[in-house]
Amino acid sequence: MSSHDRTGSRRARITKATGLGVVGALLLTGCSEEVRLGWLPTERGTTNHTDRVIDLWVNSWIAALAIGVLTWGLIIWCIVAYRRRKNETGYPRQLSYNLPLEIFYTAVPLVMVMVLFYFTDKDMSAITARDDNPDQIIDIRGKQWSWDFNYVTEDKYFAGVQAHLTGETGVPETLPTLYLPVNQSVELQLNSRDVIHSFWVPAFLQKVDMIPGKTNYITLTPQREGIFDGKCAELCGEYHSEMLFRVEVVSEAEFEQRMSELKDGQIGEEYDRNPYAESAE
Secondary structure (H helix, E strand, O other): OOHHHHHHHHHHHHHHHHHHHHHHHHHHHHOOHHHHOOOOOOOOOOEOOHHHHHHHHHHHHHHHHHHHHHHHHHHHHHHHHOOOOOOOOOOOOOOOOOHHHHHHHHHHHHHHHHHHHHHHHHHHHHHHOOOOOOOEEEEEEEEOOEEEEEEOOOOEEEEOOOOOOOOOOOOHHHOOEEEEEOOOOEEEEEEEOOOOEEEEEHHHOEEEEEEOOEOEEEEEOEOOOEEEEEEEOOOOOOOHHHOEEEEEEEOHHHHHHHHHOOEEOOOOHHHOOOHHHHHHO
16 A cells, blocks of 8 residues: 555544544534523523524524535535646636626525524514513613612512622622512513613523613513523613612512512602713703
8 A cells, every 4th residue: 555545544534533523522512401502691481582582593503503514615625626636737727707606605695694684583573572461560760870670560669779799798689679470471661860771681681771761671471480680781880880680580479579568659750860961061
């Protein structure tokens, strides 16, 4: 056997082993819960929207990976098929254009973008749709640097104070807590008392800005009881990092109990301020 044959055989074995290793790694990691969730910070069934977001996210990555593998394969094929041969000199034969191929790689990306747009628009329309008759309406007002919760349906309110992160245990229990009843539709009316904030509960996979003078909305149905961390996701000043809160999804009976512990009435626009108007003056 010539040295050329031995080199080719050894190269084929290395390529085969590498390919098997990559496939094995993908199969093993594909079995993990993190991969099935696309490394998102939640579980299926947390709200009525989380499954939809997870599926859109994961399937988009699957499509992107398939396109990437196809593209890499075509690049490698071109490198091998059109390489300069052993007994040739100079550059390989150059092709100025290939009309069918150019039409193909123009049309295919357009179709891909249209398909992705269709599924994204369909899911976004479902996620952002408002319920005409939600079980609970809650007016959430962000402020430097805490949160006020007006339970409009129950005519109760909670006025939050700024958290102080000391590094000691027990601080999470002192954070403003938003209570939501499990398996009931909730409309969150998002308002800001001062600057732009952003309401974000990572486990819910939804984040919406809170803009002075404008009300934004999140409509969802919590489907799993538990405690979930929330925070402001918009840089809003010196103590932005301490603008934290928690969400507790509880049973209907516990929700009613929590409401009975809050003060009657609403704490609304009378405490709003507009720093942009103040600076203009």
